[in-house]
Amino acid sequence: MKKYYLILLLLAGSSCERLLIEENPQNTLVENFEVFWQEFDRHYSFLALKQIDWDSVYQINRPRVARFTTNKELYDLFEEIILNLEDGHVNLFAGNRSVRYDFTEGFPVNSPEFASRYLENVIQPADQIFYADVVNTNLGFISIRSFGGNQAAFENIDVIIQQFADKAGIIIDVRSNGGGSDTNSNTIAARFTDQRRLYRRFRYRNGPQSTDFTDWLDDYIEPKGTYFSRPVAVLTNRGCYSATEDFILAMRQFSQVTVVGGVTGGGSGNPIIRELPNGWVFRLSSWMVASPDFTIYEGIGLAPDVQVTISEADIAEERDTILEEAIKLLQ
Amino acid sequence: MFNSYRRFTFSRISIQLALLITAIVFFPQMLIGQSSKPLLAEKEKFIGIGVGIQRMSVNDEIGSNLTYTGAAATWLLSYATVDTTRLHTLNLRYARTSFTNDLSEGRADGTQLSLRYQYQPKLLRFNRLDANLYLGPYLSFNAFPRSFLYSPYSVTTDTGDFFGSVGLSGTLIKPISVRTFVQASMSVPVISYLLSREFTGSTTQDWAFINQLIDYRFSISYIRALSEKWVFRTDYNFLYYQADRVNDVTYGGHRLLFGLGIRL
Numbered sequence: 001m002k003k004y005y006l007i008l009l010l011l012a013g014s015s016c017e018r019l020l021i022e023e024n025p026q027n028t029l030v031e032n033f034e035v036f037w038q039e040f041d042r043h044y045s046f047l048a049l050k051q052i053d054w055d056s057v058y059q060i061n062r063p064r065v066a067r068f069t070t071n072k073e074l075y076d077l078f079e080e081i082i083l084n085l086e087d088g089h090v091n092l093f094a095g096n097r098s099v100r101y102d103f104t105e106g107f108p109v110n111s112p113e114f115a116s117r118y119l120e121n122v123i124q125p126a127d128q129i130f131y132a133d134v135v136n137t138n139l140g141f142i143s144i145r146s147f148g149g150n151q152a153a154f155e156n157i158d159v160i161i162q163q164f165a166d167k168a169g170i171i172i173d174v175r176s177n178g179g180g181s182d183t184n185s186n187t188i189a190a191r192f193t194d195q196r197r198l199y200r201r202f203r204y205r206n207g208p209q210s211t212d213f214t215d216w217l218d219d220y221i222e223p224k225g226t227y228f229s230r231p232v233a234v235l236t237n238r239g240c241y242s243a244t245e246d247f248i249l250a251m252r253q254f255s256q257v258t259v260v261g262g263v264t265g266g267g268s269g270n271p272i273i274r275e276l277p278n279g280w281v282f283r284l285s286s287w288m289v290a291s292p293d294f295t296i297y298e299g300i301g302l303a304p305d306v307q308v309t310i311s312e313a314d315i316a317e318e319r320d321t322i323l324e325e326a327i328k329l330l331q
Numbered sequence: 332m333f334n335s336y337r338r339f340t341f342s343r344i345s346i347q348l349a350l351l352i353t354a355i356v357f358f359p360q361m362l363i364g365q366s367s368k369p370l371l372a373e374k375e376k377f378i379g380i381g382v383g384i385q386r387m388s389v390n391d392e393i394g395s396n397l398t399y400t401g402a403a404a405t406w407l408l409s410y411a412t413v414d415t416t417r418l419h420t421l422n423l424r425y426a427r428t429s430f431t432n433d434l435s436e437g438r439a440d441g442t443q444l445s446l447r448y449q450y451q452p453k454l455l456r457f458n459r460l461d462a463n464l465y466l467g468p469y470l471s472f473n474a475f476p477r478s479f480l481y482s483p484y485s486v487t488t489d490t491g492d493f494f495g496s497v498g499l500s501g502t503l504i505k506p507i508s509v510r511t512f513v514q515a516s517m518s519v520p521v522i523s524y525l526l527s528r529e530f531t532g533s534t535t536q537d538w539a540f541i542n543q544l545i546d547y548r549f550s551i552s553y554i555r556a557l558s559e560k561w562v563f564r565t566d567y568n569f570l571y572y573q574a575d576r577v578n579d580v581t582y583g584g585h586r587l588l589f590g591l592g593i594r595l
Contacts, residue, residue: 022581024398024433276434
């Protein structure tokens with residue numbers, strides 16, 4: 001008899017769990033659209049800022065999806081919706097296909113590809129970083145291609161700054177650096193300040209309305225490691241995105257730093273990952289960032305202190321005029 | 332490739348569990364029938380170890396919009412004193428679970444660690460039932476870090492719940508025979524201190540009251556003396572957790588444990 005009570009209890013408990021914890025949706029084309037739409041409706045942080053009428057996205061597309069018969073049609077619709085958001089932090093991964101908005105399109109490339117012509121004694125302590133001397137100057141050069149990966153790679157900055165102790169200045173090239181972790185970008189920036197400074201504010205979506213946000217929260221950069229007090233130039237282009245823009249936000253708070261180059265990509269979303277019943281994965285922005293004076297740069301980018309564009313003629317001559325301008329400023 | 336990983340993991344756990352449960356259940360059964368001291372005749376002290384299986388579901392808004400489910404082995408170390416006036420219990424539980432769902436190829440690996448002490452003085456005696464009700468406070472510390480991996484995209488999200496709670500717990504103990512008793516318990520936290528991960532990736536720390544954090548636990552246990560020294564124990568637990576923060580986290584499930592204890 002006791003055995004039956006136990007089985008009954010397990011069954012009762014099992015039902016209880018199902019009642020209390022949300023069940024997963026069905027894998028149908030319509031349910032996939034519903035989940036996709038609802039997750040943006042609930043979490044996407046830029047609906048109001050970008051004046052997107054998300055309800056109309058539903059009203060227009062829900063009847064279309066009801067007539068779809070293939071995942072290909074659904075993928076094409078999601079691609080259309082995502083590209084209209086103009087947000088590099090919104091992506092869809094569907095098997096071997098993916099959707100990504102190109103925030104650099106229509107802007108000067110300002111590529112760092114010719115920088116090596118100005119450098120000597122190149123040392124690469126980690127995949128993401130190399131440093132060098134700038135030829136015929138007393139300047140150091142640091143290239144950071146990504147802020148992704150392990151923080152230990154970025155701790156090399158202390159060794160680099162010690163190597164550059166006698167330099168008149170340092171050029172930090174973050175052009176075409178698409179971001180990574182703000183912990184890593186702060187690891188670098190922390191070596192260029194001697195005091196705690198406010199460098200950004202952020203707030204995140206916290207409710208069902210597109211205008212539901214937390215209060216603005218302040219973020220500070222703290223001094224750490226070997227301090228470099230002499231002039232610094234940070235080189236930027238449209239390919240600077242996400243954590244790289246956090247780096248630029250921090251660096252431009254320091255009086256010895258000048259930002260040279262092009263406007264950045266304007267991506268401040270801090271994406272979260274969502275999953276569809278058909279196994280596709282997508283990312284969407286969950287917060288927004290502003291500079292200390294509350295300027296929101298999402299989709300706009302951060303303007304440099306000194307704007308320089310590498311022209312077609314410069315490219316033909318393999319000249320990096322952004323780097324040349326930085327050398328001129330620091331000498 | 333992923334499905335084969337899932338099958339391998341579950342199969343490995345199942346074999347280990349089967350061996351353990353066989354050893355723990357059948358060995359004590361052989362001892363039954365030997366002379367044993369009546370249970371609860373005087374103050375009893377038990378120390379024991381238990382192993383079992385748990386099945387849990389997790390819906391963690393930071394990790395995924397989907398509900399993940401997983402089964403795993405779970406372990407319990409327990410110390411208890413029982414007499415007619417009060418009950419002391421100290422439990423340490425551990426489980427490591429790989430959660431999956433039937434829809435995506437995502438996986439979440441979670442480790443649960445829980446330490447709980449409860450002190451329950453006797454509140455009521457039910458003469459007709461021949462049962463005692465004990466009611467008192469408990470103090471618990473719980474950690475449940477989780478890492479979501481969205482295969483095949485090689486992107487991970489780390490999240491988890493860490494909280495300490497003070498709450499109220501009630502236990503009903505009913506002797507079935509001189510060698511056997513059953514025990515039913517339930518508990519709810521009154522106030523908790525919760526560390527949780529937000530969408531931002533940052534960690535927030537805050538007090539959570541009874542309306543903001545639910546950590547409801549129900550258990551029913553069957554305890555039988557095997558000899559002067561040994562006690563066999565079977566536990567069924569149901570637990571349900573919900574933290575109502577900026578992002579909701581809900582998890583719950585069942586555990587079935589078999590244990591062997593020493594009467595001190």
